[in-house]
Amino acid sequence: MGVTWVRKLGYARVRTVGQTLDIQVKNLKEFGCVKIYREEASGANAERSQLKKLITSLTEGDVVVVTRIDRLARSTFDLFSIVKDITNKKSQFHSIAEPWTDTSTSTGRLMLAVLGGLADVERDLIRTRTSEGRVRAIQLGKQMGRPSRLTTAQKREIRVKRQNGTTLKSLATTYGLSKSAVSRIARSHDTREMTTKFPSDTHGDT
Numbered sequence: 001m002g003v004t005w006v007r008k009l010g011y012a013r014v015r016t017v018g019q020t021l022d023i024q025v026k027n028l029k030e031f032g033c034v035k036i037y038r039e040e041a042s043g044a045n046a047e048r049s050q051l052k053k054l055i056t057s058l059t060e061g062d063v064v065v066v067t068r069i070d071r072l073a074r075s076t077f078d079l080f081s082i083v084k085d086i087t088n089k090k091s092q093f094h095s096i097a098e099p100w101t102d103t104s105t106s107t108g109r110l111m112l113a114v115l116g117g118l119a120d121v122e123r124d125l126i127r128t129r130t131s132e133g134r135v136r137a138i139q140l141g142k143q144m145g146r147p148s149r150l151t152t153a154q155k156r157e158i159r160v161k162r163q164n165g166t167t168l169k170s171l172a173t174t175y176g177l178s179k180s181a182v183s184r185i186a187r188s189h190d191t192r193e194m195t196t197k198f199p200s201d202t203h204g205d206t
Helices: 022-030 049-057 076-088 106-139 152-163 168-175 179-187
Strands: 008-014 035-040 063-066 092-095
Touching (some): 008 022, 008 049, 035 049, 049 076, 092 106, 152 168, 152 179
16 A cells, blocks of 8 residues: 655744744744745734635645644634634644644544633633623723713703704714714613703704
8 A cells, every 4th residue: 555645734923023934934844844824923813814724725634734832823712723623624733842732643632622621611711701800890880882972961962952853964963973873862761861952953854
């Protein structure tokens, strides 16, 4: 039987522009990579175009090689997600510095299963911290979501003017909002609604 040829594809990444990829590229070439995808991007940057190109190009039996796993991912969840994408293409993953990550071996497959469990734990911890942070912020009286562009008084003015017949278009222009935003404010209820009537400035269409 002949020896099956395995196509090795390298991925090299630096965190900031100006850092060099030379050492990673040299090690990947020495490992036998026939093509190397080079990325200058932070691990936190989800738009890693070269990594996406690499995964898209994968065919059955290919091996994705990195010099270290931190060149590929910034967290356990991120690593599991990327390696899962690779194995879903019936390809394998290998880190030169961490040979236990080789997904073609039983140890590597066990690693992938453990990563999956850790990723779930990490995701739950993030969700819990986010929820606790929201609760604390609400308890401290902080408003969640984007800050309103209008004061409470301005919103009351919009409601009163709308009741007096001012058009959505006119109010949107005056307050720098979209007509849909003005409509939402006009429909909202305020128990402290002003009773003062503003002169109507209707301009036709509603």
